[in-house]
Amino acid sequence: MFDINFTLVIFLISFLIFMAALNELFLKPVSEAMERRAKAIADDHESAKRRREDAKVQLDNYERQLAEIRGEAQNIINGAISEAQATRTQAINKLKETGRSKLDATRTKLHEERRELVDKLVSEEENLVQLIVGKLLGEKARASVNSTEVKRALEEAL
Numbered sequence: 001m002f003d004i005n006f007t008l009v010i011f012l013i014s015f016l017i018f019m020a021a022l023n024e025l026f027l028k029p030v031s032e033a034m035e036r037r038a039k040a041i042a043d044d045h046e047s048a049k050r051r052r053e054d055a056k057v058q059l060d061n062y063e064r065q066l067a068e069i070r071g072e073a074q075n076i077i078n079g080a081i082s083e084a085q086a087t088r089t090q091a092i093n094k095l096k097e098t099g100r101s102k103l104d105a106t107r108t109k110l111h112e113e114r115r116e117l118v119d120k121l122v123s124e125e126e127n128l129v130q131l132i133v134g135k136l137l138g139e140k141a142r143a144s145v146n147s148t149e150v151k152r153a154l155e156e157a158l
Contacts, residue, residue: 118154122147
């Protein structure tokens with residue numbers, strides 16, 4: 001059924017030539033392209049690893065710097081708050097002192113005015129008593145009024 005003849009040999013030779021040509025024309029260039037692509041992918045992958053490591057280092061540096069800056073900012077804020085509180089306390093103390101001095105001055109002034117008023121009222125009371133006694137008993141009659149008692153009574157009343 002299967003005869004070995006010269007056609008078979010020619011067929012085998014042409015098949016081998018075709019395979020060699022196919023290898024030279026298609027398989028080698030494709031395998032070279034695949035090797036170049038695999039090498040490029042490996043290089044890109046390695047480059048990406050290096051970039052990722054560089055980015056991680058930069059990110060760590062950035063986070064460290066950010067933490068330092070935040071710490072400095074917090075210190076500045078705390079200092080400003082302390083300074084503001086000190087200024088506020090100083091201003092409040094100054095206002096309290098001013099208020100106390102004004103209150104003391106007003107108290108002193110009121111005390112003086114009260115004393116003057118009491119003295120004036122005592123002298124007016126003495127005049128009124130003299131006037132009333134004079135009207136009731138005559139102009140020659142004199143009544144004596146104890147100024148200290150009158151003053152004490154007025155001070156108690158006020």
